[in-house]
Amino acid sequence: MDMCYANSKLKELDLSSSHLNGKIPIGLGQCIKLQVISLGYNDFTGSIPSGIG
Numbered sequence: 001m002d003m004c005y006a007n008s009k010l011k012e013l014d015l016s017s018s019h020l021n022g023k024i025p026i027g028l029g030q031c032i033k034l035q036v037i038s039l040g041y042n043d044f045t046g047s048i049p050s051g052i053g
């Protein structure tokens with residue numbers, strides 16, 4: 001995922017209430033500094049990728 005490469009120091013990501021749907025991108029697991037992720041109040045399907053949880 002480009003955002004992890006371009007923002008290698010990304011620690012927090014809040015996408016809550018963003019009207020997103022579909023699967024959570026597997027690439028989020030590549031954000032090695034990411035400590036907090038808020039995805040609530042969207043319409044995601046499937047399971048949480050193992051690299052995230």
